[in-house]
Amino acid sequence: MNDAAWQLTATGYEADQITDFGNRFLLANGYMGYRGTLAEYTKAQQVALNLAGVYDRRGDQWRETVNAPNPLFTRLMFAGQPLSVLTQQPLTHSVTLDFKAATFSRRSVFQAGGARVTVSTLRFLSGADHTLGGMRYTVVADAPVAITLTCGIDQQVWDINGPHLTAAAASHFPGGLAVVATTGELHRQVGVWQKQFLPEAAGALIQSEHGQAYAYALQLTPQQPVTLTVLFGVGVDDNCEAVAAKVRAADQTSFDGWLAAHRAAWQGYWQRSDVRIEGNDADQKHLRYSIYQLLAIAPHHARAQSIPARGLSGQTYKGAIFWDTEMFMLPFFLATDAETAHSLIGYRLKGLKGAKAKAQSYGFEGAFYAWESQEDGFDACSDYNVTDVFTKRPMRTYFRDKQVHISGAIALAIWQSYQWLDDLSLLTGGGAEVILECARFYLSYAKAGLLDQVVSIDDVIGPDEYHERVNNNAYTNKLVQTTWQIALQTLQTLEAQAPAEAAKLVARLDFHPLISKLQMALARLKQPTVDDQGVIEQFDGYFKLEDASVATVRARLLDPHEYWGGAYGVASQTQVLKQADVVMMLALFPDDYSAQTHAANYAYYEPRTEHGSSLSWSMYAIEAARMGKTEAAHHFFEQTATVDLTGQSKQWAGDIYIGGTHPAGNAGAWLVALRGFAGMHVAAGRLQFTPHLPQSWHKMAFQVNYQGHAYEVTIANDHATVNEMRKK
Amino acid sequence: MNDAAWQLTATGYEADQITDFGNRFLLANGYMGYRGTLAEYTKAQQVALNLAGVYDRRGDQWRETVNAPNPLFTRLMFAGQPLSVLTQQPLTHSVTLDFKAATFSRRSVFQAGGARVTVSTLRFLSGADHTLGGMRYTVVADAPVAITLTCGIDQQVWDINGPHLTAAAASHFPGGLAVVATTGELHRQVGVWQKQFLPEAAGALIQSEHGQAYAYALQLTPQQPVTLTVLFGVGVDDNCEAVAAKVRAADQTSFDGWLAAHRAAWQGYWQRSDVRIEGNDADQKHLRYSIYQLLAIAPHHARAQSIPARGLSGQTYKGAIFWDTEMFMLPFFLATDAETAHSLIGYRLKGLKGAKAKAQSYGFEGAFYAWESQEDGFDACSDYNVTDVFTKRPMRTYFRDKQVHISGAIALAIWQSYQWLDDLSLLTGGGAEVILECARFYLSYAKAGLLDQVVSIDDVIGPDEYHERVNNNAYTNKLVQTTWQIALQTLQTLEAQAPAEAAKLVARLDFHPLISKLQMALARLKQPTVDDQGVIEQFDGYFKLEDASVATVRARLLDPHEYWGGAYGVASQTQVLKQADVVMMLALFPDDYSAQTHAANYAYYEPRTEHGSSLSWSMYAIEAARMGKTEAAHHFFEQTATVDLTGQSKQWAGDIYIGGTHPAGNAGAWLVALRGFAGMHVAAGRLQFTPHLPQSWHKMAFQVNYQGHAYEVTIANDHATVNEMRKK
Structure with a gap:
């Protein structure tokens, strides 16, 4: 097998790539992520040890995930000056992400007086024990040279709306350091422990504005590499004690053991997932x-x-869960990793309470899932998500209130998971209740014309966010219809396979009176307008909008950062869409439409799509x-x-x-x-x-x-x- | 009686008052208006002889009323230079509007070499024959001086979206001038005829860039006034010939006769209207x-x-008819001038076809009256009524599509006119049909919740235009409810007083099936939220908006011309309203609310009202x-x-x-x-x-x-x- 197909390598150093490479060379293990940054970087270079599912709010700013103190902060000094890409253009430099092993490595050569010093690092976040990770930092020179290496926990954490960690307590133990802090809002404990090994020198504990570190004075001998080994663990709340114990118990040989277990875990992932x-x-x-x-x-x-x-x-997008998970990622896990698929669904089951509270807050019944979901289904989406580039004022956006298709995505995900995995527990374990509550939400949201009895889903945003507050978005109506159908099928399925549970659920949810309403609503739901060619109108009135090309619309921008959507965006009153909308519906429900319909809509909508979303x-x-x-x-x-x-x-x-x-x-x-x-x-x-x-x-x-x-x-x-x- | 209470006089001349005085000193007679401008003014000073109900569209600009060529354009010259407020600060200057006689007069003293020349004019638009008007222009000097007076028809017409008059044909006849032109869109003929009398000198026909005029060379004798008398007529389409004949037939003595008839007409107006x-x-x-x-x-x-x-x-506001007429002006005419009230109602009856076409164009049934109504009920309101001051882009506004309360205003006006005048012909002559079609419109607009059956009027703009696309605006819902009630009362009234007509109408409109729907809708219509104090929520969710003061909101303006409303205006997401909304509802339907409710809402809303509308x-x-x-x-x-x-x-x-x-x-x-x-x-x-x-x-x-x-x-x-x- 070709190694190049398992690796991403970038050669040379350019300062303007720091942010991009932080994303591109990301390591993660589900529990935490570590951006593809270099050991000498600090928050100015957006180092982040991002903690999944740990959220905090500072003041009245957006809630977002917490970044932990950085246990891998390492600096190399020569003659009182850093050997760092930030202060010296390296002679050679490369970074590599190894997909197979999920490791990040870096190699840089610096000039240090008459010597060339090569820094090589290898980093991983354990796939075997998600709380652990490690780094090997090797330095070798081609001529004798005196250097100082410092390694510690950087408490200067990069935050968008932080700081989130308060009352940080730093401590040290033989060969190791610890920082334990607390989040401001929910008082969650976040602890970082690290242990360092460098046989060639004794570390001196020092204190800087970044926090505690050990400093090693080293006299390098040509071609004799010196390796600093760092092992660390990150604990949250209850597991802190166990994480601390694991790190304290580690010795220099542990690195190889941890890394081997990590590689084995990834070998397993790839065995079932590789294409x-x-x-x-x-x-x-x-x-x-x-x-x-x-x-x-x-x-x-x-x-x-x-x-x-x-x-x-x-922390961008608040570390929140969007429909992206259900509509794009879930199928991968259904096909390759049922346990993870269960976890994703489980998250939504746990979020039912939040979804019901959200529905109620808007005067609806049932479950209106969060557009930007944090723990327990809390919707972190604010009413102001975009800033007007001309006035610098926040713009009232409607993603939270009007993107009602999110509940349909959850219901569909549960139902499709049940079908794909053939696992009734996905329904009986809470999924059926979610589906029924999503169906109830749409029943409470829908309204019927007094004269024509047509059931409309008005005032929504579909996948294409450039068109706000539209009526009867075809995609949304399809999701509503599907949710109602799934609700009836769920009841039938449970009645056939778990009749006692079905009866109990229907009684508990008082759902019986809704069944005939569901049937009526399904029969009367507004069907989209379809033109002679089979093109489905994206929403009521879409065909009447200006039919301008994407290029024409783009040319109307007065500012490159200007929002295309909202009430007055360049796209809003045109047929230009941000992303697949009708076509997403066709892609998700291929069998419900004729070949002619698929072809006609692809031909119509593709040239009108900006593809301004990765979806x-x-x-x-x-x-x-x-x-x-x-x-x-x-x-x-x-x-x-x-x-x-x-x-x-x-x-x-x-x-x-x-x-x-x-x-x-x-x-x-x-x-x-x-x-x-x-x-x-x-x-x-x-x-x-x-x-x-x-x-x-x-x-x-x-x-x-x-x-x-x-x-x-x-x-x-x-x-x-x-x-x-x-x-x- | 105190003359001062019958006159408006402004003394002194300031150039920055030209526009304001054009409005303030307006003469009009229902058929045409003549702005309070001076005889030497041209279109740069916004002279306008505005024609009621004559509309034209130029290119794809807004339709607006047509201004006729100005038959009173008069210039005084001394030593080759104009004696005009535009070129010489007058020694004294005043203008007077006489309410009682509906005349405009002006007196200015100019320095002309060693002489002081006083210009006095008197102007009227006939209240007796609406096609006619006249001016007396008197000039007198305190020392001998040679002057030239020119008077003609100024074809350089002030327009906002013009020019509207094409193919203007100028002609002359003994002592007179004529211009006959055609509008571009509907080819309406607009003709202006004028006749001049100046016994002291022979007029010489001259031609300037303004059009034809007569020039008079005058050697003024001290204290001997010279008077130019101008009579004119303005014809539109069929009456052109008659107007031309009247002007041609006039002689110098006609001025007094025309003016006397005019004064008599106004005496009649005042007799029944004065307070x-x-x-x-x-x-x-x-x-x-x-x-x-x-x-x-x-x-x-x-x-x-x-x-x-x-x-x-x-031409501002396109010369169009708004709800202002029915909700504010009609009661005055009902109480003082039934014939004019009939004319106002008659205009809306004639507009039914346009209102039905508008409803249909939006997918509704019944009559959706024009927000900015021109002839035949055509809605001149565009989708873009405001320009963003920051981007200079037109902003999509919703006055046309969402201000649905207009139909209720029409229905209410008809019903109240019928009641006030006790004149069944207001119903049988077309009014009943309009009322029923307005009721039908609201039935087709309203939607009912599938679960709660509550009938909502969603996505509207109420009187307060700063809050767009709201649900269940209390005022709008009240108008809807009233319209439905009036529709049922209309049917009862006709059945009792004109049963054959009632049956015919119900059959022709196929209205019978709607009666039970009306009753159901009335029973289920969303009633506004009312707080503990009796404050009625302006629309769903209004109480949740930021409760900022008018001063706070005003202080947020970045530009004094910035629109307060729309999606992102400074008022939009606050409780600040442009104008009476809930309070207008209370003022219109006083008996439907308790004294406590009146007091609580006045107290609540008044401090939150910008009073940014004259309504x-x-x-x-x-x-x-x-x-x-x-x-x-x-x-x-x-x-x-x-x-x-x-x-x-x-x-x-x-x-x-x-x-x-x-x-x-x-x-x-x-x-x-x-x-x-x-x-x-x-x-x-x-x-x-x-x-x-x-x-x-x-x-x-x-x-x-x-x-x-x-x-x-x-x-x-x-x-x-x-x-x-x-x-x-």
Whole structure:
């Protein structure tokens, strides 16, 4: 196997890549993420040890995830000056992310007087024990030179709306350091312990504005490498004690043991998740990178945790869970890692209370899930998400109140998980209740015309956020309809398979009176306008909007950071859309529409789509592949598979920084490969494949699990070979 | 009687008052308006002979009323230089508007070499024959001086979105001039004829860039005045020939005859319309001025014409008819001039077709009346009414699509006219059909919740335009409810009094199936939230908006011309309102609410009201007077009675010029006097008075007609004396 397809390497150092590389070279293990930054970096370079699911609010600012103090902060000094990329252009420099092993390494050569000093580091966050991680920092010179190495816990944490950690208590123990702090809002304890090993010198405990560190004075002998080994653990609340004990108990040999366990875990991940491509090495690498991102941020360790829209790359988007998880990432885990899929669903089950509270706060019944979900389903989305670039005023946005399709995404995710995994516990364990409460929410949201009795879903935002407060968005109505259908199917399923539980649930939720209302509402729900060609109108009145091209609309921008949407954005009164909307609906429900409809809508909407969201390309790619436009599909595949590699992704919405990784884009690459190119679909309860490989792909192979069975699938040209591997 | 209370005089000349005085000193006769400009002014000084109900569209700009060529353009020259306020600060200068006679006069003294030349003019637009008007231009010197006087038809017409008149043909006849032109859109013929008399000199026909004129070389003898008399007529389409004949037939003596007939007509107007106040001369003058404005712009001559929101002061607001007419002006005409009231209603009956077409264009049934109504009910309101001051982009506004309360205003106006005049023909002559179609419109607009069955009127703009796209605006819902009630009452009335017509109408409109729906909708219509104190929530969610003061909101403006409303205006997300909204509802339907409710809402909303519309003060004044807060009422009365006198009225909405007269504000002064201070109201079908005079008003007296009876009413302190004058 080609190593290049398992690695991302960047050579040379450029200061303007610091932010981008922090995302691109991210390490993570579901519990925490560590940005692809260098050991000498501080918060100015956006170092972050981002903690999944640990949120805090400072004052009246947005709630966001907490970044822990950095236990890997390491500085090299020569003659009183740092040897750092920040102060000296290195003679050579490279960083590498190894997907297979989930390690980050760095090699830099600095001039230190007459000597050249080479710094090599290797870093990992353990896939075996999610609380642990380590770094090896090796330094070697080509001529004798005296250097100082300092390594400690950097308490100067990068935050967007921080600081979140207060009352930090720093301590030390033989060979080790600790910082234990508390979050301001919920008083959660966050502890970082690290232990250092450097046999060649004794460390002196020092104190700087960054916190405690050990300093080592070293006289390097030519070609004799010296290695600092750092092991660390991060605890939150109850596990702090155990984490501290593990780190204290570690010795110098532990690094190899921890790393080996980590590699073994990743070997397991890849065994069930890899997609092998023959014929296009670049695509192979980009798809592996995409899958790497999903494996890195998946909550392998947790039972009811989900994945934020910017993964674990930092605090952008508040570290919150969006529909991205259910609509883009979940299918990957259903097919490769049922336990993680259960965790993702479990997170939403736990969020039901929050979703019901949100519905109630708006005067609705049932479950209105959070647009930006934090712990317990709390909606972190504020009413002001964008800043007007002209007035610098916050703009009232409606993502929180009007993007009602989120509840449908949850209901659909639960139902599809139940079907894919053939696991009734997904319904009986809380899923059925969520589905029914989502259905109830839509019943309370919908209204019927007094004269025509047509049931409308008014005043919503669909996937295309550039058009706010529209009526009967086709995608949203489809999700509503599907939720209502699923609710009835859920009841039928439970009545057939768990009648006592069904009766109890219906009684507890007082759902019986709603059944006939559901049927009535389904019969009368507004169906979208469809033109002569089969083009589905995105929402009521969309066809009457100005039919300007994306280029025309872009040319109207007065400021490059200006928001395209809102009431007066350049796109708002035109047919230009941010992202797949009708086409997303078609991609999600392919069998409900004719080939002509698929073709007509793709042809109509694609030229009108900005693809201003990482959620857009994959939907167009899947549609294109299914209709045999494999080269167009391949183009969109490349877009979504390289979303975090090009440095071109949108960093700004108005004046708000929204940079970070794009897990839904990464997952989109897998979706295109499997649902698009391999043509994976379920028909009559069976997994089937209708391949549409791009010309350059001679072969693709992968494992996929379906209803408790594992299959080895090989696609060659238009032929699929499927072998069952083992019973569940 | 005090002459000062019948006149408005301004002394001295200041160039920055030109626009304001153009409005303030307006002459009009319902058929045409002539701005209060000077004879030497041209379009740069916004001279306009504005034609009621004659509209034109140029290119894709807003439709607006047409201004005719100016038949009174007169220039005085001395030694080759103009004697004009525009080029020479006059030695003395004054202009006077005489309310009683509806004449405009001007007196200026210029220095002409060693002589002082006094120019005096008198101008009128005939109240007796609406197509005619005249001017006397007298010049006298205190020393011998040679001057030249030129007088002609100025074809350089001031337009906002013009030019509208094309193919203008100028001609002349003995002592006279004519210009006949055609509008671009509908090819309407507009003709202006004028005839001049100046016995002391022979006129020479000359041609300038303004058009044809006669020039008179005059050698003035000290103290010997020379008078130029100009008579003119303005024809539109079919009446052009008759107008031309009248002007051609006129001789020098005609001026006095025309003026006498004009004065007689105005004497009649005043006889039935004057409100006499003892104790406060300023209020007397301001109220008379307000009534003058209404008398001047009323369509006395027409059978189905209405009054634009800026009267006949120009093209602002497109010369269109707004709800201002029905909600503010109509009561004045009902009480003083039934024929004009009939004309106003007749205009809306004629507009039914346009209202039905508008409803249909939005997917509704019934009659959705125009927000900015032009001929035949055409809605001239565009989707973009405001320009963003920061980006200079047009802002999508929703006045046209969402201000649905307009249809209720029409239905209510018809019903109240029928009741006030006790004239069934108002229903049988088309009014019943309009009422039923307005009721049908609301039935098609309303939607019911699937679970709670509550009928909502969502996504509207109420009177307070700063809050767009709100749900269940209390005022709007009240108008909807009233319209539905009126529809049922209309049917009952017709069934009782004209059963054959009732049956025919119900059959023709297929209205029978709607009756039970109306009853159901009435029973389930969303009632506003009311707090513990009785404060009615302006719309769903209003109480949750930021409770900032008007001053706080104003202080947030970054630009003085910035629009307060729209999606992101400084008021939009606060409780600050542009104008009376809930309080307007209370003022219109006083008997439907308790005294506590009136008091609580006045107390709550008044401090939150910007009074950024001339429709606001009168409603607060009426409420204040009714609850005995006579001095607060008096304060608001002064505001509305001087709206066109202070030069302080809002001239801008964003970057759009909206200056002009404010007939609804003028009518508001009358409403406050009658409904507020005199406490006029109908109880148990009888006209009653519950006086609440301001302290300074010792007495007020007026005539009022009700149900075919005329009454002479005198209010002294808290006592009213009512004498019936004569039978109908």
